[in-house]
Amino acid sequence: MIYELYYWPTIQGRGEFVRLSLEEAAADYVDVARQPARQGMGTPALLRALEDGALAQPAFAPPFLKAGKLVIGQTANILQFLGPRHGLAPRAEAGRLWTHQLQLTIADLVAEAHDTHHPIASNLYYEEQKAAARQRAADFTRHRMPKYLGYFEQILERNPRRGGYLAGGRLSYADLSLFQMVEGLRYAFPRAMARLESGHPRLIALHDRIAARPRIAAYLSSSRRLPFSEEGIFRHYPELDT
Amino acid sequence: MIYELYYWPTIQGRGEFVRLSLEEAAADYVDVARQPARQGMGTPALLRALEDGALAQPAFAPPFLKAGKLVIGQTANILQFLGPRHGLAPRAEAGRLWTHQLQLTIADLVAEAHDTHHPIASNLYYEEQKAAARQRAADFTRHRMPKYLGYFEQILERNPRRGGYLAGGRLSYADLSLFQMVEGLRYAFPRAMARLESGHPRLIALHDRIAARPRIAAYLSSSRRLPFSEEGIFRHYPELDT
Numbered sequence: 001m002i003y004e005l006y007y008w009p010t011i012q013g014r015g016e017f018v019r020l021s022l023e024e025a026a027a028d029y030v031d032v033a034r035q036p037a038r039q040g041m042g043t044p045a046l047l048r049a050l051e052d053g054a055l056a057q058p059a060f061a062p063p064f065l066k067a068g069k070l071v072i073g074q075t076a077n078i079l080q081f082l083g084p085r086h087g088l089a090p091r092a093e094a095g096r097l098w099t100h101q102l103q104l105t106i107a108d109l110v111a112e113a114h115d116t117h118h119p120i121a122s123n124l125y126y127e128e129q130k131a132a133a134r135q136r137a138a139d140f141t142r143h144r145m146p147k148y149l150g151y152f153e154q155i156l157e158r159n160p161r162r163g164g165y166l167a168g169g170r171l172s173y174a175d176l177s178l179f180q181m182v183e184g185l186r187y188a189f190p191r192a193m194a195r196l197e198s199g200h201p202r203l204i205a206l207h208d209r210i211a212a213r214p215r216i217a218a219y220l221s222s223s224r225r226l227p228f229s230e231e232g233i234f235r236h237y238p239e240l241d242t
Numbered sequence: 243m244i245y246e247l248y249y250w251p252t253i254q255g256r257g258e259f260v261r262l263s264l265e266e267a268a269a270d271y272v273d274v275a276r277q278p279a280r281q282g283m284g285t286p287a288l289l290r291a292l293e294d295g296a297l298a299q300p301a302f303a304p305p306f307l308k309a310g311k312l313v314i315g316q317t318a319n320i321l322q323f324l325g326p327r328h329g330l331a332p333r334a335e336a337g338r339l340w341t342h343q344l345q346l347t348i349a350d351l352v353a354e355a356h357d358t359h360h361p362i363a364s365n366l367y368y369e370e371q372k373a374a375a376r377q378r379a380a381d382f383t384r385h386r387m388p389k390y391l392g393y394f395e396q397i398l399e400r401n402p403r404r405g406g407y408l409a410g411g412r413l414s415y416a417d418l419s420l421f422q423m424v425e426g427l428r429y430a431f432p433r434a435m436a437r438l439e440s441g442h443p444r445l446i447a448l449h450d451r452i453a454a455r456p457r458i459a460a461y462l463s464s465s466r467r468l469p470f471s472e473e474g475i476f477r478h479y480p481e482l483d484t
Contacts, residue, residue: 055400056400057400058396058400077343104316108353119374120378121381129377151302
């Protein structure tokens with residue numbers, strides 16, 4: 001079976017968390033909206049799937065994944081579907097729940113990171129909400145980032161399995177998502193991260209080990225990996241990085 | 243086994259989504275922080291559990307649920323744990339994933355509803371972010387509420403099983419959460435909801451049927467059901483309800 005990932009074709013965004021797991025799994029997948037429209041794919045195919053009135057279980061927003069007859073939405077939900085199928089989640093229920101809990105906490109941080117540049121409304125430009133963005137970003141870098149990073153550092157420290165992963169003794173999709181979280185924060189808030197990284201050595205070590213995994217390294221240096229930009233979730237506006 | 247729910251004792255908040263499922267399931271549970279501190283419970287027990295340095299898998303924030311040896315955090319994760327155990331989720335994987343997807347979408351709306359009164363920072367007072375709150379709330383009532391409500395109405399309309407539930411032909415935890423979502427929006431934004439309800443008849447009908455379920459009705463009229471207030475997630479500030 002070939003998975004079909006439906007996500008915006010020009011940004012990493014939330015879709016990137018799914019891409020990273022698919023890449024680490026070496027899964028067969030098509031990133032639909034990034035394929036040519038003349039082959040029936042591209043953004044038109046994404047929009048058609050989003051607005052398909054015949055679909056009984058439409059997603060509220062991208063990303064969503066077609067897997068045979070299933071259409072699965074919500075990033076964390078897609079990952080908990082993929083995880084056990086590709087050795088990227090613990091087998092036992094307790095471990096799966098814990099991995100998912102961590103993923104949902106990463107999702108919360110991602111939403112907050114988005115809102116630093118869009119604190120008022122997603123459908124307004126950043127320039128229209130710059131004053132509020134400055135205030136929200138100041139709180140994010142001063143209070144929220146340290147709280148989240150401290151939390152994940154603590155999880156790594158307390159994990160009784162000594163492999164340096166978040167959940168149990170093996171790599172999971174939550175580790176891949178943590179890598180992306182660190183990447184995004186470094187891109188958007190390099191000054192804040194420069195301050196914080198030395199206090200979170202386990203987190204940074206895990207990030208670095210993920211980056212060095214052969215499939216992830218190959219992906220990151222391929223054209224499949226889109227660059228960060230000021231269209232995505234993690235955006236670098238120097239005035240927000242204090 | 244008696245479940246232990248850990249959540250703030252004076253607000254509905256995110257804990258309410260868990261309480262509703264526990265009540266509908268007639269599950270044995272203790273709402274720990276609402277019990278007397280002199281019995282070793284109350285808020286001190288919640289804070290001790292939150293700050294327990296011996297816990298290998300601490301939650302980032304309440305609510306979390308102790309179930310035997312498991313400690314499960316993140317509202318939607320708790321519900322996907324409880325659902326299959328208490329007949330509140332479809333049995334097959336596809337149905338479970340779909341129910342969870344809907345719950346995560348409700349969670350997104352809940353986070354946005356919170357941010358209408360706290361668009362800048364959770365650790366500032368509403369009064370310190372009132373101007374931004376007005377702007378964010380205006381976007382929420384004008385664009386986001388219609389989008390979410392329209393989405394769930396469409397799900398109910400497209401469900402091939404004719405029972406009037408969100409997922410499949412039977413009640414699930416997502417239906418209970420949808421009830422709470424409507425309750426919260428009615429409390430916080432009565433004017434906006436008065437405008438919107440007639441366009442969403444299936445959603446309101448489902449809400450009303452949930453309210454009339456014997457165990458839910460008994461819960462709602464008991465002292466276990468806390469009132470909405472301006473300390474919770476759904477807050478009624480008339481100036482935000484336009």
